[in-house]
Structure formats: C-alpha cells, structure tokens
Amino acid sequence: MSVPVAYRGNTSESVADWLNKGDNAWQMISATLVGMQSMPGLVILYGSIVKKKWAVNSAFMALYAFAAVWICWVTWAYNMSFGDKLLPFWGKAKPALGQKFLIEQAELPATTHYYHDGNVETAMATPFYPMASMVYFQCVFAAITLILLAGSLLGRMNIKAWMLFVPLWLTFSYTIGAFSLWGGGFLYHWGVIDYSGGYVIHLSSGIAGFTAAYWVGPRSTKDRERFPPNNVLLMLTGAGLLWMGWAGFNGGDPYSANIDSSLAVLNTNICAATSLLVWTCLDVIFFKKPSVIGAVQGMITGLVCITPGAGLVQGWAAIVMGVLSGSIPWFTMMIVHKRSRLLQQVDDTLGVFHTHAVAGFLGGATTGLFAEPKLCGLFLPVTNSRGGFYGGVGGVQFLKQLVGALFVVGWNIVATTIICLVIRLVMPLRMSEEQLTIGDDAVHGEEAYALWGDGEKYDSTRHGWYSDETQHNAVATGVTLNV
Template sequence: MADFVPSAYRNSTSSPDWLNKGDNAWQMVSATVVGLQSVPGMVILYGSIVKKKWAINSAFMALYSFAAVWICWVGWAYNMSFGEKLLPIWGKAKPALGQSDLIAQSTLPATTHYYKGGDVVETAMVTPFFPLATMVYFQCVFAAITVILLAGALLGRMNIKAWMAFVPLWLTFSYTVGAFSLWGGGFLFHWGVIDFCGGYVIHVASGVSGFTAAYWVGPRAQVDRNRFPPNNVLLVLAGAGLLWLGWSGFNGGGPYSANVISSMAVLNTHICASTSLLTWTTLDAIFFRKPSVIGAVQGMITGLVCITPGAGVVQGWAAIVMGVLAGSIPWYTMMVVHKKWSPLQKVDDTLGVIHTHAVAGVLGGITTGLFAEPVLCNLFLPVTNSRGVIYGGVGWYQLIKQLVGAGFIIGWNVVVTSIICIVISLVIPLRIPDDELMIGDDAVHGEEAYALWGDGELYDKTRHSDEYNMPQVGVLATGVTQNM
C-alpha cells in the first residue's frame, strides 16, 4: 500500500533535499500568528479603540486591507519586493501564482552579496529551506499589517472608497520599495543597513505615511477631535494581546529559520515590550496620577516597534535599555511635544502613529546601530563584521547607515504618499462629507456595531435627531453628545 501514498506525504527520501520541515513549519506558524495580528487582532483593536459610531468603519478598514493586499501581493507586489532586481530600489513585477515556482525552493535572487561590490561573493544568496509558497505567505502578512497600521492615522473620517483605492496604490509604490531596498537585495541591504524585521520597512513607513495621509485627508469632525473615547477598553486589550503575542512570529520568523537567532529575537521582543509598557505606565502614574490602560497599550506597541529593527542582533540587556527608551521618548513626543508644537497639532493623526510607529521605529534603528552585537550580526547579516557603536571598530559607520536608511524611508514615503493622495483626490473625495461625519457607521455602511436602539434594528435617525436636538442627515451638526 505504501506505493500508493502520494510523494508529498512520504518522509525523507521522497522529500526534496532542500526542504527542512522544521523551518517550513516554523515559518508557516510565524506567518499565521502575524496574520492573526491583523485579523482579528487589529480589527478588534481598531473597532474598540474608537468612538462607538466609528467601530464598524474602523474595523472594516483593517479587514478590507488584509484582503486587498493578498490579491495585489500574489499578482505583482511580491516580486517587486523580493524578486529579480529591476532598479536598486525595486524588483521586477510579475505574478507569484505558478505552481512550478511556488513548490520550488524559495530564493531571494537579488541578495547575493559581493565583497565591497566586487566579484568575490561575501555572503551567498538567501535560500531558505522551504518552498516559495511559504515565503510568499510570510511576507504577505507583513505587507498587510503595514497598511493596517497606517490606517490608524486616518480612522474616523477617510472616505472608505478612497481607502479602497489607496491600499493597492500605496502597497505598489511605497511598501515594495522599502521591502526590496532593505530586505530583497536593494541598495540598503547591500550597504548593510540593519532592519531585522521591519522597524523601517513596516513601522517607520506606516507611521510617516499615516501622518502624511492624515494631512491630505484632513481632520475628523471637531467634536470627535475634542472627545474620542474608546467604546470598549476590554476589547482593546484583547486586540492588543493578539498583537503582542503575534510579535513572536513577527520577529521570530525574520531569520527564515527555526534557529538560534530566531530564539534570541523572540526573547528580546518580549523583554523590550514589557519594559516599555512598564516605563510608559510609570510615567503616566507620575505625571497624570493615574495609570492608563490605553497608555499601557501604547507603551507595549512602542516597545515592540523599537526592538524590531534589532531583535535578533542585540543582547538581552540592550533590549531592556531599548525598552526604557521606547517607553519614554515616544511618551514624551506624544504627551509633551505634540501638545506644544503647532505643526503636529494641525495634522489629525487619530491614534498617534507618528509617535508609536515612526518615532519608535527610528529610535529602534538608531539603538540597533548602537547595540548590535558582532557575533549575532555575523550570524544574520550579509555584510560581515558589522557591529554597533559600543563595540568599537566600524560601529560608528553602522550608526551612519542606520540614520541614512531611516532618512530614505521617511523621504520616500512622504513624497509617494502625497502623490497617491493627490491623485486619488482628483477622482474620489478623500474625506467623508461633514454630515456623514456626524453620524458615522450608519451613514457610511448602513450598519452599527451595537444594536442598542432595538432588537437588532438600526435606530431611526429622525427620532434620534429629535430626541437629542440634532439636525437631520445632510445638515452639519454643531453639537453632539459624548455617547456618539
């Protein structure tokens, strides 16, 4: 009967020589838990951290993004990020759908690193011991969560149709550039900029692009800017918990193998996140007299973001230092600088992603340039003998690389995101009309998160307007009660 068992299910001799089932299993699990960060993690977090009237819209922005990125990714974006080189910042666009490619060994063809740009190979091409299908899956969930994080700056006012156009355009012209440049074999990869698992590609990009898009879309209704309480703090914690534990796959999958660097990355991730959360909470308790649950979630996120650029190349004590910095510097920029600097106040960044992702991501890149440990670097990086400043030698040069890498990602995303928003605005209004802003989900989707007005029925807007002395749909309201 053994002769009738399909070859894919047979052990050892019938498996490809290059396949490591442990690596493949770890990579698939890592991809799945990163996917869970988005769906349901960010869907729950976004749907709960906003006002009740925006719960559906905010959750749907995340859900739509996850689906849209998948189709774009396998259609053209994967190979723009990890395929054959077209430009120093871009790969060649082509589908990742053919079975002959997907069941073959995964390779990143542009990653062969030559010693000082010559003809001698310093580090061979990245060839993980699992099929291309696994790599496409793993990298897709990274791309998806990047766009979802960006959406945090736009909650509560972006036209959903404009968002539907924004996602594929931003993925194509912004994300793929950062991914190829730093991970896929682009110029920053070969120069030796360290971005272990997305501090720059994902977090700086999403934070800067979210802030830029928020400028072009415009602010929420003034009543929402004045007061925007979460509609369910307990569910915020549930979403945040999925985000935190999902980061084990986020950083643990970065080495493309279940190896010692993967273990270091997971351990450092939780050390830094915990330290940052405790630091942020302590600062809240000292200066505001009360520890904030939402503040604790912000501190958790900044810690996760900060460790991401160097998760597998720094020591545990450095992860603690990075956690203290991640819980204090973004706290200061959000709670002090933002409230005093008018240019920041003019842009309505709903969830403060410029602080939690852009500031924390740049901070992580800089501290990686300080603390990257030589032995760990040699286990992971294409440029041998890389090290952080504190280890002497060429460490100072690594810090310069980190700063230049951050500058490139910031500059590219500001410009490209602005162009995308301007182009979309020529066809679709970027912002929800003022009258619909006063209503929220019912006006935009015809749905509400909580059936509080009847047995599963939507409330009568005419009755609601009369009872609360508010104008009807189509007329700009001047006052809204807090429970809206």
C-alpha cells in the same frame, strides 16, 4: 505497508531533499501569527479603541486592507519586493501564482552579497522551504503595514478613497522599502540593518500615515474633542493578539527555526514589557493614575523599537531599548505634540506617528549602537557588522542606520503625497459632513451595537423604535409607520 507519497522523505516532490520540515513549519506558524495580528487582532483593536459611531468603519478599513493586499501581493507586488532587480530600489513586477514557481525552494535572487573586488561575500538567501511559504510570510507583513497606516486615518477617510489607496501605496511605497532593505536593494547591500521591519514597516507606516492624515484632513471638531474607546476590554484583546503575534513577527525573520529566532522572540518580550512598565510609570508620575490605553501604547512602542534589532542585541540592550521606547515616544506624544503647531494641525487619530515612526526610528538608531558582533554574524550578509557600542566600524553602522531612516522617511512623504493627490482628482479623500456627523450608519448602513433591542433604531420624528425590516416592508407597501 507502503508510506503515502506525502510523507516519503527525499523520495517524492512533496518532500524534496532540500526541504527542512521544522523550518517550514515554523515559517508557516510565524506567518499565521503575524496574520492574526491583523485579522483579527488589529480589526478588534481598531473597532474597540475608537468612538462607537466609527467602530464598524475602523474595523472594516483593516479587514479590507488585509484582503486587498493579498490579491495585489500574489499578482505583482511580491516580486517587486523580493524578486529579480529592476532598479537598485525595486524588483521586477510579475505574478507569484504558478505552481512551478511556488513549489521550488525559496530564494531571494538579488541578495547575493559581493566584496568590492567582485568575489562573493555572502551567498543568495535560500531558505529550506518552498517559495509558497516565503510568499505567505512576506504577504502578512505587507498587509499589517497598510493596516497600521490606517490608524492615522480612522474616523474620516472616504472608504472608497481608502480602497484605491491600499493597492497604490503597496505598489509605489511598500515594495520600495521592502526591496531596498530586505530584497537585495541598495540599502541591503550597503549594510543598513532592519532585522524585521523597524524601517520597512513601522517607520514607513508612521510617516505615510501622518502624511496621508495631512492630505485627508481632520476628523469633525466634535470627534477631535472627545473620542473615547467604545470597548476597553476588547481593545485589550486586540492588543494581546498583537503582542503574542509578534513572536512570529520577529521570530520568523531569520527564515529558519534557529538560535537567532529564539533570541529574537525573547528580546521582543523583554523590550515590550519594559516599555509598557515605563510608560505606565510615567503616566502615574505626571497624571497621577495609570492609563490602560497608555499601557497599550507603551507595549506597542516597545514591540516596534526592538523589531529592527530583535535577534542582534543582547538581553540587557533589549531592556535599555525598552526604557527608551517607553519614555521618548511618551514624551513626543504627551509633551512635544501639545506644543507643536504641525503635530496639532495634523489629525493622526491613533498617534501612529509617535508609536510607530518615532519608535521605529529609535529602534533603528539603537540597533546601530547595540548590535552585537557575534549575533550580527548569525544573520547579516555584511561580515564584521557591529553596533557603535562595540567599537571598530560600529560608528559607521550608526550613520548607515540614520541614512537608511532618512531614505524611508523621504520616500514615504513624497510617494504618499503623490498618491493622495492623484486619488483626490478622482474622488474626495474625506467623508462628507453628513457622514462625519452620523458615522457608521451613514457610511455602511450598519452599527456596531444594537443597544436598544434587536437591531432597532430610534426615529426622532416619530418618537419611537423601528427595525430595518419593518422600515423596509413599510416603504415597499406604502404603509405609514405609527411608532
């Protein structure tokens, strides 16, 4: 009996001699786990953690971003992030859609690393799976960055302005960070470490979200004073998807199902658990009761902090990073925020500045201290890399981490500001006062929960309930509703 072509090893184009089925399976699983962090993870978390009147709008901002990034990514943004070099910080824009491109072995052409004398130090990254898997994996990272950024803008950004913001920020901000640190740009070749996105994703989304929040303006006064989650249990469901999805987030970045990916997944859970417990303990010590939202924030800061060094630090260092990520962002959010005029002025809805920018910077800096030499050799293109804790050139590595962070911060402030000002020339960045007062029903004509019957709404002028269908039929026929 003949074997179908799809399963013939090294004898057909569907199973090329360079294909490692295990690596390819893990890469696609990792990409799917990361995608599930956004859809449905953050869609559920955002729709649940906000006030009831903003549940639909918040979930839709995440859903829209996930879809919009996909089309932009395969049309031009993938190659700007991981293709041939155009500038030291930017790749050449071109589509990633043709079968000739997508079925070939994955490669990141700008990643060949050279010694100062011109000899090759580390060959170009060429994972043992097709370009299609690489495009898929990197796309979900780009998408979640925009969705994390949205957390700073919930409850007041004009949805049409958001629809413009997503492709513009992806093109002029995300691709810069991705190419510079991952795709073979100047920070990559200089040796700045960002294992899985502490800078590219978290620091950038935190800074850009805070900057955009400044330009968009605050929520209504009533919303800022009281903004309770509408469903804590669903919020925890979204948070759980985020935590478990991080196995793909950090475990997929060695581009292989190897030893380093196993260590990265283990360290991710160690740091997240430590951070959650530390944050919760601080809440109990200072506020006399554990906060569920606080525990979720501690979980997130732990996941963010370990990300830039997940496969490069030892387990004890992951615990230390968890202690720091559970305490320093807690301090900036609970103490510094309340005393800072700037932080009070800018309405960062979910505190993304603290949970992602502060935690991302902290993770990058501590990676510069704790990156273990042998583990660095398993992953990094620059030989003899090590953290400051291990002596040698480690002190230089720590300084490189700080400079890399400053570049990401500076670029995102400038690029996000320009994007917001350009959009403001076309349309308002902020919703109208009527929309801010009413919420989802005014913005989308939809509400999250039909609390009083099957989709019925209360007419205060007639003191009764009516359904959208009844109202529509009455308007169409000219009948007066007696409700």
